Amino acid sequence: MTKEKNNKPLKELPLGFVDRKEKELLVRDFIISNIKEIMIKYGFQYLETPSFEYTDSIGKFLPDKDRPDEGVFSFKDENKWLSLRYDLTAPLARYIAKNYLEISKPFKRYQLGTVWRNEKPGPGRFREFLQFDADFVGTNNLQADAELCIMIAEILEKCGLSKEEYKVKISSRKITEELFKKINLSENKQKLSVLRALDKIDRLGWTEVRKLLSEGRKDKSGDFTDGANLDKSKIEIIEKELKKKKPVTDDLLEILKIFKDYKFNNFEFDPSIIRGLEYYTGPIFEVNLKFDVTNSKGKVIQFGSIGGGGRYDNLVSNFGNYDAPATGISIGLDRLVYALMQKKEFKIKQSKPVVICVFDKNSMKEYIGLQTILRSASISTEIYPGEGKLKKQMEYANKINAPAVILYGENELKSGKPTIRNLSTGKEKSISIKELSYEIKKII
């Protein structure tokens, strides 16, 4: 007996994977439809690439590990490693490199797709999630970078956010590069740990970041993080440079000018935006939500950015001889959905079916007749799909939020006039079949 129990299949989901229900999916669909509309307006092409790629194709920027499944989901297929994509940028670079000669440049594409990451999930973060990307390939024009920021702002506003509820932050990789020259930092490993430390200014503040730049820091759970081991004078220079309120690098100055021409002002220069990515070469941006987000227990949690991007001029050239400067942005849709669902006014209308009650199976022909009339009038309709008494059918209709039920029993069949019951008011009305669709539409 115990053996049988042990053989039962698991009903649990793997870590970081979730079932998504209608409520969430409707919000997601709403966001997606806004995105598509705006993408068309901005002139981007729609592209889809497969979920799997050769690990080698998208793995150029993975940490050089012996195991190809570090951070990604991979398996070996006929001696070649395949990986589920971890973002949409690396597959884009692969796509460009493969089809370089056929693609007219500049190339603008947008893409919606699920990506997978084999890492620890956090609040609003899963191991499988939907991402939206828009990229310009084959142009050095900073108009592209500026337009991405403006476009993302338009998407968020279209989704119902006000200017106070989000902010586009911009910076440039050039700022930190110049800084490294200034303090004579050349070792790549140390550069990276400085960048990582600076990335946390927003969350931890300068006092803690100074610790990370020097000997290291202990967080409130008692865990210790190694520092970058810089000396005091260098840290002072970094701090002074990064506290500047206005950009001085030529790329940002130009973007600011373009913003002005577009009358776009919901941005903020923030030199502490790092984005941790090694491949960025120029302007970088990040989109932050400004309102509180709570978890399932009602506690306010740190939500962070819902997306970002920047210029990556060397990514395509990694594949061969083609050189294509590029810039792009990506948004984590599920995180945006999670945040948007917490805004009270966010109720998406969903049309639920009118339920035709079954009194007698011998009358199915009549029920189907009514259903056909309603469905051909594009009214969501169903004949009660279960079995049972009228009471049970009413309970069902109530539970699925049906706007009305149609009663077509013995009495009604005699007169040929079905009764419709409005489930929100409880009122019933005898209606001729001719007027049925019209009356139901009034209720919906």
Place this chain on the structure above:
RNA sequence: GCAGCAGUAGCUCAGUUGGUUAGAGCACUAGUUUGUGGAACUAGGGGUCGGUGGUUCGAAUCCACCCUGCUGUACCA
């Protein structure tokens, strides 16, 4: 990965210093007479008390290890 906290019914939780057949609310199912939902009442189903091992006459309760979740932290292409 590291650290702190937690795991009792589908959900939210109670369970006294270890002591009989482990409880509540909500949800679910059936019924409160024939064709009427959202309320009430009655009855019912449902738990290897996260898992394994140990201490004990006896463990949901104590100990060890493991698993899972939450939160922070690290990594994040």
